[in-house]
Amino acid sequence: MQLKDVDNDDCLYQLLLYLVIKMGCNCDYVTTGVAGLDPHYDNCISTWSELHPGKEYPKNADGSIRLLNEHLQGLEVDILYHLGLDTQSYDLPAMFGDVKFVCIGGTKYRMREFAEYIAKELDLPCKGSKLVNLTKHSQRYAMYKVGPVLSVSHGIGIPSMTTLLQEVMKLISYAKMKDPIIFRIGTSGGVSIPAGSVVVSSFGLSGMLEKTYSIPVLGKMRSIPAKLDSRLCQEVHSLASDKDDFRTYIGGTMAADDFYRGQARLDGPFCDYTEADKMEFLNTLCNLGVRNIEMEATAFSAFTREAGIRASIVCVTFLDRLLGDQVTPSKATMMDWQKRPMIVVGRYIKEYINKQ
Ligand SMILES: O=P(O)(O)O[C@H]1O[C@H](CO)[C@@H](O)[C@H]1O
Numbered sequence: 001m002q003l004k005d006v007d008n009d010d011c012l013y014q015l016l017l018y019l020v021i022k023m024g025c026n027c028d029y030v031t032t033g034v035a036g037l038d039p040h041y042d043n044c045i046s047t048w049s050e051l052h053p054g055k056e057y058p059k060n061a062d063g064s065i066r067l068l069n070e071h072l073q074g075l076e077v078d079i080l081y082h083l084g085l086d087t088q089s090y091d092l093p094a095m096f097g098d099v100k101f102v103c104i105g106g107t108k109y110r111m112r113e114f115a116e117y118i119a120k121e122l123d124l125p126c127k128g129s130k131l132v133n134l135t136k137h138s139q140r141y142a143m144y145k146v147g148p149v150l151s152v153s154h155g156i157g158i159p160s161m162t163t164l165l166q167e168v169m170k171l172i173s174y175a176k177m178k179d180p181i182i183f184r185i186g187t188s189g190g191v192s193i194p195a196g197s198v199v200v201s202s203f204g205l206s207g208m209l210e211k212t213y214s215i216p217v218l219g220k221m222r223s224i225p226a227k228l229d230s231r232l233c234q235e236v237h238s239l240a241s242d243k244d245d246f247r248t249y250i251g252g253t254m255a256a257d258d259f260y261r262g263q264a265r266l267d268g269p270f271c272d273y274t275e276a277d278k279m280e281f282l283n284t285l286c287n288l289g290v291r292n293i294e295m296e297a298t299a300f301s302a303f304t305r306e307a308g309i310r311a312s313i314v315c316v317t318f319l320d321r322l323l324g325d326q327v328t329p330s331k332a333t334m335m336d337w338q339k340r341p342m343i344v345v346g347r348y349i350k351e352y353i354n355k356q
Pocket residue numbers: 105106107155156157185186187188259294295296
C-alpha cells in the first residue's frame with residue numbers, strides 16, 4: 001500500500017491511516033511511500049520519523065532515548081552478548097551514563113587511537129593512562145571510554161557493524177545517556193575527489209543505487225530510508241578549516257556488500273564486466289552525488305534514524321576510484337590519513353563540550 005507524501009498538516013491523517021492499516025493487517029510495520037515526492041524512498045517501511053515528519057523523536061524527560069521494542073520490557077536481564085555486558089551484573093548508568101558521543105569505526109587499533117586522541121584533545125585526566133578494553137569478555141570488538149566519549153570498533157561490513165550498533169543502542173538506552181550522538185569514523189574509496197580527502201556523508205546509497213537499507217525479515221524484504229541528520233552533517237562540515245592539509249566534502253556514500261565486485265573493482269578474483277562498464281557505473285554514482293564508497297553507510301544511517309539518534313559518517317578516502325582500484329598509499333600515509341576524520345570529529349566534540 002502506498003501512502004501519499006506527508007507534510008506537517010496531514011500528519012494526523014497519516015497517523016490515523018497507519019493505525020487503521022496496522023490493525024487491519026496485524027503487522028508491526030507498514031510499507032509506505034514514505035516520501036512520495038522522492039521515489040528513492042518508495043516501498044520503505046514507515047519508521048517513527050516518516051510518520052511524524054518535522055517532529056523530534058520521543059525521548060524520556062531526562063533526554064535519554066526510548067527504544068520502541070516493547071518486548072525488551074519483558075526481559076528480566078538483557079545480555080549484550082557481543083559487548084560482554086548485561087543489565088544485571090553491571091551498573092550501566094554508573095559506568096556509561098555520562099557518555100555523550102559514541103564513535104565507531106572498523107578497526108580496534110583505530111578506535112584505541114581515537115580514544116587516546118580525544119582524551120588528549122579534551123585534556124581529560126585519563127590521558128596517558130592505560131586504556132581498558134571494556135568488551136574484552138566478548139573478544140569480538142574493542143570498546144574504550146574516555147570521559148564523555150565511547151570509542152568502539154565494528155569490524156568490516158554491514159552485518160558486523162549492525163550487530164555492534166544495535167547493542168550499543170541498547171547500552172545507550174539502559175545507561176540513560178542523554179541526547180547521544182553517534183559518529184562513524186571510517187575509511188573509503190573516493191569518487192572524483194583527491195585521495196586523502198575527507199567526506200561527511202549526506203545520505204547512504206545501496207549497491208542497487210537505492211537510498212535505502214534493505215534487510216530480509218521473516219522472509220520478506222524491508223527497506224528503511226538511509227537518511228542522515230542534515231544539520232549535524234552541515235555542522236561537522238563547517239568545522240573543516242582552510243588551514244587543513246586536506247579538503248573536506250559533503251556527499252553521498254555508497255555502501256557496498258563486497259569490497260571487490262560490489263565496489264566495481266577489476267582486481268578481485270572474479271570479474272565479468274569491462275573497464276568501460278566499471279567507469280560507467282562510477283560516473284553514474286558521481287552524477288547521483290556520491291563522493292565515496294565504503295561498506296556500512298546505508299545500515300548505519302537507517303538504524304540510527306530509526307532509533308531517533310543523531311548520527312554522522314566521516315570517512316577519509318584512500319584513493320580516487322576513477323583513477324584505479326588498488327589501495328596504493330604506504331602504511332605510514334594511511335595511518336596519517338586515518339587521523340583526518342578523527343581531527344574533524346574531534347573538533348565537533350571539543351566545540352560541543354566547551355559550549356556546555
Ligand atoms: O575503515 P573502516 O571504517 O573499517 O571501513 C571501510 O574499510 C572496510 C574495507 O576495507 C569496510 O568496512 C569499509 O567500510
